[in-house]
Amino acid sequence: MHRRMIEVSLMALFCLAAVSAFAGDKAEVKGMITARTGETLIVKSGEGSTTVVLTDDTKTKDDKGLFGLDKQHMSNVVLIPGLKVDIDGTSDEQGRVVARTITVDGDDLEAAEMIEAGLHPTAEQVAANVQTLEAHRGQLASHDVQMAAQKEKIEANQQNIAANKQQIEKNIKDIEENTNRFIALSEYDVKGEATVKFNVGKSDISAKDQEALKQLAQTATGITGYIVEVTGYADATGSAAMNTKLSEDRAKAVITCLVQQGSVPIRHIVAPGAMGEYEPMAPNETKAGRAENRRVEVKVLVNKGIAGS
Numbered sequence: 001m002h003r004r005m006i007e008v009s010l011m012a013l014f015c016l017a018a019v020s021a022f023a024g025d026k027a028e029v030k031g032m033i034t035a036r037t038g039e040t041l042i043v044k045s046g047e048g049s050t051t052v053v054l055t056d057d058t059k060t061k062d063d064k065g066l067f068g069l070d071k072q073h074m075s076n077v078v079l080i081p082g083l084k085v086d087i088d089g090t091s092d093e094q095g096r097v098v099a100r101t102i103t104v105d106g107d108d109l110e111a112a113e114m115i116e117a118g119l120h121p122t123a124e125q126v127a128a129n130v131q132t133l134e135a136h137r138g139q140l141a142s143h144d145v146q147m148a149a150q151k152e153k154i155e156a157n158q159q160n161i162a163a164n165k166q167q168i169e170k171n172i173k174d175i176e177e178n179t180n181r182f183i184a185l186s187e188y189d190v191k192g193e194a195t196v197k198f199n200v201g202k203s204d205i206s207a208k209d210q211e212a213l214k215q216l217a218q219t220a221t222g223i224t225g226y227i228v229e230v231t232g233y234a235d236a237t238g239s240a241a242m243n244t245k246l247s248e249d250r251a252k253a254v255i256t257c258l259v260q261q262g263s264v265p266i267r268h269i270v271a272p273g274a275m276g277e278y279e280p281m282a283p284n285e286t287k288a289g290r291a292e293n294r295r296v297e298v299k300v301l302v303n304k305g306i307a308g309s
Contacts, residue, residue: 027097029087033079040096041079043087051096052087054079058099078104164239188301191226192219196254198294200237203249210257213298217262220300228264229299230254231273233280235290240276247296248274254296 029052031045041052060078079085079102086103194216196209205213220226232251234243251274258264282289 025091027089027091029085029089029097031085033081033083033085035081036079041085041099043085051094052089053092053096053098055098058089058102060102060104062104164241187304188227189304190299191223191302192216192300194298196250196296196298197291198250198296200235200290200294201246203246203253205253205257210261213254213257214262216298216300217258217264220264220268221262223300223302225302226268227301228258228269229273229301230258230269230296231275232296233275233293234277235280235293236277236284237290244274244276247276250294250296254298258298 029043029045029050031043031050033041034044034049035042039054041054043050043052083104087097087099088101088103089097089099092098194209194212196205196213198204220228230251232247232249232254234247234250236243238246255266255269258269259266277284277293280289280293281295282292284290284293
């Protein structure tokens with residue numbers, strides 16, 4: 001029995017020694033570093049991937065010069081992914097290689113550093129792109145809110161358009177009535193005329209134009225059977241309804257001036273015409289053109305039958 005126990009013990013010691021001897025076998029790996037995590041490297045070679053362990057005793061060097069006789073020792077920090085290495089070491093119990101010496105090529109190290117340097121900006125760019133996408137999502141959400149608000153405004157505008165349509169139809173009717181009245185006045189000869197200009201949105205008459213109206217009134221009152229035709233206009237700025245009202249106010253201002261300062265009896269003045277933005281004298285696309293269209297035209301008329309008698 002005692003002899004049997006001795007034999008078992010000897011066999012166990014033999015197996016342990018065999019494992020230890022195998023674990024400490026010399027190992028060499030040549031390949032490219034594909035990953036590094038803490039104190040381990042993953043080196044890929046033609047035979048597959050091998051895990052390499054770094055220790056305080058691991059030396060890293062760069063063989064340079066003829067036959068590699070000029071050796072430059074380096075820090076292990078140069079061991080970066082993409083670098084080709086030649087590793088000498090021993091195998092451990094887990095099948096890894098414990099590195100004793102790692103030889104690198106200086107030119108290959110420079111290339112690997114360039115590759116590594118390119119990886120970080122790319123990662124940063126990806127993060128920036130993610131932030132940009134999030135910002136765009138926020139903008140899209142904001143646009144959805146704005147679109148909803150715009151939809152409400154459109155619906156309100158449609159209601160306003162319907163109301164404006166009724167006003168426009170009324171304005172057209174008024175214009176047709178004025179046009180018919182002016183057609184009737186075509187049977188008259190023009191004995192004098194003046195054009196009064198106005199500022200934007202105003203119906204005030206300048207001192208210069210007031211004087212011109214007074215002179216025209218003097219001409220009219222010296223003619224037998226005269227009438228005075230007053231027609232107001234506006235430029236295309238603003239709504240049609242507003243421009244019609246503004247042209248009417250301007251015509252009334254001119255009539256007031258003729259009556260009060262020119263002593264023209266009101267019975268000699270035909271009902272004022274308010275043409276709004278219709279019949280422009282110049283294009284409304286230019287500032288000068290709009291200035292020409294903000295006007296009141298005043299004409300002294302005499303019936304052709306009277307004028308010919």
